Structure formats: C-alpha cells, structure tokens
Amino acid sequence: MLRVKRVAYAGAILMIGLMGCTAEAQTPTPSGSPADTGSPAASPTTTATATATATTTATATATPTVPRISVQLNPDRVTAGESSTVWILANCPEPQGGPAHTATATSRAFVSGVTLNPVPSGGTPAPTGNAGGDWVRGQAQVSGTVRRGSYRVDVRCDGTNHVGRATLRVVRPEPLPSDVPTRAPRAGGGGTFGKDVDEGTSIPLGGVGAALGLALAVGIGVAVRRRRS
Amino acid sequence: MAKSGRVVLAGAITGLVLVAFGQNLQQPRQAAASVVPERIDIPSIDLEAPLMKLGVKNGEVELPPYDKPDTAGWYTGSAVPGEKGASVIIGHVDTKTAPAVFYKLRQVRKGSRIKVERSDGKVATYKVDAVEQVHKDEFPLRKVYVEDGLKLVTCGGVFDRAKGEYEDNIIVYASRV
Numbered sequence: 001m002l003r004v005k006r007v008a009y010a011g012a013i014l015m016i017g018l019m020g021c022t023a024e025a026q027t028p029t030p031s032g033s034p035a036d037t038g039s040p041a042a043s044p045t046t047t048a049t050a051t052a053t054a055t056t057t058a059t060a061t062a063t064p065t066v067p068r069i070s071v072q073l074n075p076d077r078v079t080a081g082e083s084s085t086v087w088i089l090a091n092c093p094e095p096q097g098g099p100a101h102t103a104t105a106t107s108r109a110f111v112s113g114v115t116l117n118p119v120p121s122g123g124t125p126a127p128t129g130n131a132g133g134d135w136v137r138g139q140a141q142v143s144g145t146v147r148r149g150s151y152r153v154d155v156r157c158d159g160t161n162h163v164g165r166a167t168l169r170v171v172r173p174e175p176l177p178s179d180v181p182t183r184a185p186r187a188g189g190g191g192t193f194g195k196d197v198d199e200g201t202s203i204p205l206g207g208v209g210a211a212l213g214l215a216l217a218v219g220i221g222v223a224v225r226r227r228r229s
Numbered sequence: 230m231a232k233s234g235r236v237v238l239a240g241a242i243t244g245l246v247l248v249a250f251g252q253n254l255q256q257p258r259q260a261a262a263s264v265v266p267e268r269i270d271i272p273s274i275d276l277e278a279p280l281m282k283l284g285v286k287n288g289e290v291e292l293p294p295y296d297k298p299d300t301a302g303w304y305t306g307s308a309v310p311g312e313k314g315a316s317v318i319i320g321h322v323d324t325k326t327a328p329a330v331f332y333k334l335r336q337v338r339k340g341s342r343i344k345v346e347r348s349d350g351k352v353a354t355y356k357v358d359a360v361e362q363v364h365k366d367e368f369p370l371r372k373v374y375v376e377d378g379l380k381l382v383t384c385g386g387v388f389d390r391a392k393g394e395y396e397d398n399i400i401v402y403a404s405r406v
Contacts, residue, residue, distance in 0.1 A: 124405070176370055179306060182288035184368035186394045188384035189295060189325035192332065193395070 069093075069164035071105075071155050074125045077169040083144040086168065088153060089127045089137040090116055095159025102158045103136045109151035109168050111141040116155065146170050266303045266310045266353075268346040269318060269381075274333040280345075283319060290319060298329040301381075307374065310345035311353030311405070315374055318345075322383045322395070331383035335360070335399045343379060343403050355379045355403035362386060362397050372402070379403040 070091040078084040088105045095101060103116040116136035119126060127135050136157075151168045270277050283291045283302035293302045301320030308314030320331035343355040358378070362385055363369065373380045379402075386397030 176375065179285075180370055180374045181285055181290050181304075181306075182370070184365035184398050185290055185292060185319045185382050186384065187292055187319055187331070187382065187398075188322040188329070188388070188395045190323065190388040190390070190393065190395065191326040192323040192328050193388035 067160075067162045069155070069157065069162045070127075071153065071164040071166040072127055072129075073153060073166050073168055074128075076166065077171050078142050079173045080146065080148045080170050081144050081173060084142045086110075086140050086142055087125050087137055088114060088116060088140060088155065088166075089119070089125070089135055090155040090157065090164055091127070091133050092116070092136045092155075092157035092162055093160055094118075094134045095157075099159030101134065101136060103138075103155050104158060105138060105140060105153055105155045107140070107151050107153040107168060109142050109146050109153070109170060111143055114138040114140045142168070142170070148172055264309050264347055264349045264351075266316075266318070266345045266347050269301055270344040270346070271337060271341065272344075273338065273341040274336050276330070276333060278320070278330045280318065290317070292319060293321065293330075295321070295324045295329075298324050298327065301330045309347065310355075310379055311347060311351055313377065315376055316345075316379045317373060317382065318379070319382045322385060322399070331381065331399075334381060334383045334401060335362070335385055337381075337401050342406075343381070343401075345379070353379075354406050356406045357401055357403045359402045361400045361402070363400065364397050365395075368398055369400070373400060378405070 072089040074087040074089065075084075076086075078086060090103050090105070092101065092103045101118050104113055105116055106113045116138040119135045119137050125137075127137075148170050151170065153166050153168050155164045155166075157163070265282065266280050268277065268279055278299055278301045281293055281297070281300050281302045283293070283304050285291065285304070285306055290304050290306075291302070293300045298321060301318055303310075304317040304319065307317040310316040310318075320334070321329035322331050322334070323329050337357055337360055339357050339359060341357045343357065345353045345355070347353065355378070361369075364386070373382065381401040381403070383399050384395035384397065385399040386395055388395050
C-alpha cells in the first residue's frame, strides 16, 4: 500500500507541475486581477494579441452608494494631431421594464457626448475579458486638436443611473516600426493613362454619343432637304 | 493486481494529459505560420484574382511582374487577411499597354464587400470603409502598413512619362465584418 501511495503522490506532483508549465506557457499573466471575480476560468483566447487590443477596464472600487460599472475603450489611446474614432463599451445592466437600455458617455476629449446602445450579438468590437452581462456601446470622435494627456471618460446608464469611467490617453505620434516599407508602391505601367475608358462609364456615354450622332445626322438631312426644296 | 492496475491507470492519465496539452500548445503556431491568402474577390466590380506573395526590397514592396497582369499580391510583411493587424494587397492598375488587375479599383464604393480566400479554406470578408487617392509623396504609411484592416493599393492620377510612374496611389480601406 505504501508503494501505491508513493506512486499517487508522484503522479499528483507531476500533474501539478505540468499544469503549472502549461498555464505559464499559455497565459503571460496566470493570476487574474483581483477585480475579476466573475469567471476565473475565462479562457484567454486572444493572448497572442493581448497587447494589440488595448482596452482599459475601469477600476471597480466597491463604493456601496453608487453602483460602478465596467467601461472599456477601444482603442484606449489615440494619437495627438490626427482625428480619431473611439468605441466606448459599458457594462450597463438592462433596466427592468420601461426605460430604454442606453447610456451616455462624455469626455472633454470628445467632440460631443455620445449615446451608447445595446451591443448586437456578434458585433465588433465586443467587450474583452470577463464580458458577462449586458453591454452598450457607441462611437466618439476625438478631434486632432485635442492635446496630449489623459482624459476621463464618464458613462452614465440612462435607465439605472449606474456610472463608470475609463481613461483615454492622447499620446504623441509613435515613430513607425522599422520594418514598415518607406515608399509608395509603383503599381502601374501607364498603358491606360489618357485613354480614359472606364468600363463603368463607357457604356452610358456610348449610348449618349450614338443618340447625339443620330440627332446630328437627322438634323443635317432635314437642313439639306430644305435647302434643295 | 490492484497495485499494478492503479500504476497503469496513473500512467495512462499522465499520458493523456501530456498529449492534450502538447497539442494545445503546438497547433495555433503552425497555423499562423503557414496560412497565406490565395484569391481576392470584389463582386461589385467583377474582380476575381489570384494572389502571389510580395516581399520587400530597399524599403519598397515588390510588385507582381507585368507578365502576370491579372495577379495581385499580398505583402508578406503584413497580416494574413482574417487575422488582426494591417493586411496589404497590391496590384497594378495597368501594364505599359493594357489594363491590369486593379484597373477598376477606383470604382469600388464604400460598403462594398471584399472576400479573401485563404490556403486553410477560410474566407475573410471585409466591408469597404473608404477609397482614397493620394499623392505618392504623401503616402499614408501608418494607415496602410500599421493600422488594423485590409488595404488594397494601386496607382492612379496623372502618369508622369518622364519618371515612368503614376503620381498618385488609389487606396481602398476595409474592415472585417
């Protein structure tokens, strides 16, 4: 019996070791943030692109008086000097009976306040991470004149008065990655330039041309006859 | 007998676990490395063309050869269409004598669909967001080569006979649906 026990222990240790290894290999951050209490087993499906999909989740400090909701921005950082479009996603619970499931997002960085509407199933962008519950979203314009800095984005759920916030960063333009091509493609030999024979317009133009030609011919014919008579 | 039975069982479970996790780790990498886009289809302008691979040379993306005027090319330094990131497909507007694969690209309108068939059988579908004509001196490198989405690039505008090239580029921006 002692031997069986040993084998069992050895097996258990081996299994734990394996699980540990694979967990490390699959997720760069195996321990979820303490705020993520919802589903710890949420599979990290997009680990490879985790850095690219830059979204922030508002820190959900549990204040008992005002119910806080999660707000995500996609992207959460835009470049100063160029106008951009930012998606705002908010975890607004659907109100019971009556009021519409909408929310309002405001920020000094936005051209105007934005109404957030329910996220259609399968629509992109969808909330990332632990995305349970009801979500609303909308698009805000950020003007190119907005200066660099951090801007608060406030969201208020219209029906339930839940509020949440996230931070939008307006950053200096990053230098282009070194492996990006530096020249515009030279994708043409010039064989059709000046011949302006766009397929899209040639047929109607041809029709008009034929009609004009016919009218001219008839006109000349009539004129010639009149002269003779 | 009971002892050896348990030992065998433990071994079998360990083996299964190894196999299961081993596969999980290997599969995505292999897929990402070998998949390439093979065909592009834009029904609104009756365009259907095979795709070749285009590398980069001296900061300039290679172009499909003029003796294959009906072939467009996927820049291998860009994302595989259907994956996240910038995917870039380039084609000639014409050769020295006749129209080429992207001759009608300028007629593409916002909202049109673009389909890209991949070597793994998947079809990536995109919706056109914008069509732009820009001078080559102001080619938007970041928007084309860095920002997310499919970009189709060809030439347009005035043909500069002295330089032997068009002055502008026509760029179609599309996002996944």
